[in-house]
Amino acid sequence: MEGENYSTVSEFILLGLSDQPEQERLMFLVFLIMYLITGLGNLFIILAIRTDSHLHTPMYFFLTNLSLVDICSTSTTIPNMLVNYISGNKTILYVSCLAQLFFYSWFAGTNSILLASMAYDRYMAICAPLHYAMVMTPRICVLLVLVCWFWACAGALTYTILLTQLSFCGHTEIPHFFCDLSPLLKLACSDTFINDLMVNTVGVLTIIIPFIAILSSYARIFVTVLKIPSTVGKWKAFSTCGSHLTVVSLFYGTIIGVYFSPTSTHTAQQDTAAAVMYLVVTPMLNPFIYSLRNKDMKGALRMLLTRKLGLSL
Template sequence: MERENHSRVSEFILLGLSDQPEQKRLMFLVFLLMYLITGLGNLLIILAIRTDSHLHTPMYFFLANLSLVDICFTSTTIPKILVNYISGNKAILYISCLAQVFFFSWFAGLDSILLASMAYDRYVAICAPLHYTMVMTPRVCVLLVAMCWFGACANALTHAILLTQLSFCGHTEIPHFFCDLNVVIRLACSDTFINDLMIYTMAGLIALIPFIGILISYIHIFVAVLRIPSVHGKWKAFSTCGSHLTVVCLFYGAIIAVYFNLTSSHTAQQDTAAAVMYTVVTPMLTLSSIA
């Protein structure tokens, strides 16, 4: 009965990035522009890969999936930000907040695992080119992508279910521009030990393990490229990985700064700035991966 008395709130208040009218107008235009660029740009990538038979290769298959995920990823947070700026209403329903946590965790996890899959694809292409067609078969590519989707979904569903078990006792202001899992958990008045434990456990599986896999892949790639005799060959090999590696560094760097910062010195503003990087800026950089 005591658990029921700690009734779940019906809505949360997203404090956003700023309360200054001038800054809000500027941020609305910036977010809108970045959202349009990300959505239209990634959509064009998908259409180009779908219609051009020359692009029906494993690398572009992974890129098309990454572009789709980035469209969904930004659509989870940015439209709500834009609506809040237009209406002036910062409220978000509890169920909508829960849905945002689920989809954000799903697509963030997908980004992480797909980046690792792309790193593996480039590792095979550069380090074992003679075996590439035998290793990266269409069946293997589809299985890898399916595992990415279902694995990330299981991770997100776990966090969403555990979040429904928490009680919130009145403090409903979220110092963020979306319902971030870490921030929402801090508002709970019930025990969050299991939630915190699962964040670090699942994040280790979804973020750190793929990140380590990417590092290992690029170490082998770097060694293999150094063995290429011609300067042109080295430059061509590095150029196929440069954009991908840049996105990896920004995406994982921001996530690690937010979710694996064990010190108490970081602030909500720093968390928000890092979140802007991997929720808005990084998806835009996916557009350069086709180069």
């Protein structure tokens, strides 16, 4: 039977974050609120940018896509977890689990490459301002975003297809609140060498290389800013990067800690906590990070709420 493409399980059991009914009720409320804040916050960011012509620039074009990715990524996992809590049924169909894995991996990879594209945009704006308009044209920006989406999609598709080649004939309990790749591989009763190899390969392409590109961009930005004679000029240059650096730190700090550190150094509980951070908390905080530190965004949001929604601020 070795090498045969089959699975003897039709569903998995997502153990979630707790097995205590009282805690589950509290978690349902907390995650529902966080999900609503994430969806509404990122939706407001998208609408504010679309309705304010002053924000039709490369930086905000990338931010629009980042907000869209945040909405999609949280919608891939949180609603299913909320349904499980309210229904008491923690099972997920095998096909649904694969679908969740694919979309989660796709959006996470897109997020990573988008952050690298945003870092490149900041690099061009600060280090090569005279060439910025010629390089960061609308056509180039659209091309960069398409590369982000398709590059990440190819990686997610690779994960998913290879997972279908594995056999699951033993335990079906996943110690997580969604179908993450690492616990699924641990449940397989067939050889996962190729899967592990591709996890590292695709991970390098979609996480590590973009992260190195971000570090390289900001190293050059830092050197350039230090050459600015004016303290006000230095502060203005750094302030345009502050929001992006905060998001980068939250996203990569947790995702690299989970997927690119030795498994012996962290427990399943720590992995789950880190997943909550980059999959739930970071998308919720992004709208606040980008709006509270940006006068243009605050002005656009104020205009959106007053003129479009009829609120007085």
